[in-house]
Amino acid sequence: MPGIRIAAFARTALLLAPALACAACLATARPAAAPTPDHSRKEVHMHDATTPAPSAAFAAQTLAKRWLAFAGEIRSARDFERGRFWKAMGLPPQELSDSQYFEEESGYQAFTQEFAGGKWAGIASFGDGDGQPGGRFARLAFEHPDDRLDNAALDLGPVCELDLDGFRQALLGAGYLEGPTEPSAAEYATKGTATVVFSRGSLQVSLLTQRAAAQAQRERACVLSAEARDFSAAQPDAGSR
Numbered sequence: 001m002p003g004i005r006i007a008a009f010a011r012t013a014l015l016l017a018p019a020l021a022c023a024a025c026l027a028t029a030r031p032a033a034a035p036t037p038d039h040s041r042k043e044v045h046m047h048d049a050t051t052p053a054p055s056a057a058f059a060a061q062t063l064a065k066r067w068l069a070f071a072g073e074i075r076s077a078r079d080f081e082r083g084r085f086w087k088a089m090g091l092p093p094q095e096l097s098d099s100q101y102f103e104e105e106s107g108y109q110a111f112t113q114e115f116a117g118g119k120w121a122g123i124a125s126f127g128d129g130d131g132q133p134g135g136r137f138a139r140l141a142f143e144h145p146d147d148r149l150d151n152a153a154l155d156l157g158p159v160c161e162l163d164l165d166g167f168r169q170a171l172l173g174a175g176y177l178e179g180p181t182e183p184s185a186a187e188y189a190t191k192g193t194a195t196v197v198f199s200r201g202s203l204q205v206s207l208l209t210q211r212a213a214a215q216a217q218r219e220r221a222c223v224l225s226a227e228a229r230d231f232s233a234a235q236p237d238a239g240s241r
Helices: 002-025 056-073 082-089 164-173
Strands: 042-044 100-105 108-114 121-127 137-143 177-183 194-200 203-211 221-230
Touching: 056 082, 056 121, 056 137, 056 164, 056 221, 082 108, 082 121, 164 177, 164 194, 164 203, 164 221
Parallel strands: none
Antiparallel strands: 042 100, 100 108, 108 121, 121 137, 137 221, 177 194, 194 203, 203 221
């Protein structure tokens, strides 16, 4: 699903813009994160027919809990490093199945797990940044090819086992403070899309949320992406593992 990932990454970056802009609400004079360098990308796709794709609900909840564990454990810039993130996520596996992809370019790595029973996929990624505050990030995103600006009926259930309330409880329990919520100018009216920001010290977490499509669950917000950034002045070396 490379085409899906590229388009969805651009969409996620657009919707997270308000959260990055409001970082000043949580800390003083935090510079904007530098864009990820555009280098040629290496993609590894190995096949192992004995490893079936996991169900969306189970896999999404597992990835979300692992990401939250990482966000809860990091206490300093030294903790916010690539090797620690992949260990916390339990990724990538030593052998990739035909429903898994691993991509790598200079300063950036991403792992994609396609889920069974639909078109949803979970993507975990880590960017080293350029050594500037806010440049280093650890992200988890749930993506679907039919999640477009005008599609408010997409069933988010498969990736909403752990919803915004679940993320909020875990982050507040780990000592984060909840900051402002920024509605998406493009999608809030139709899909209830918004970004919720949390902070703890120099760490900032941005959650991109979307309202559940089912009428009976309209008050429920599902987390489509979670991103942690470190805004401390002392950044680890870009090549840290």
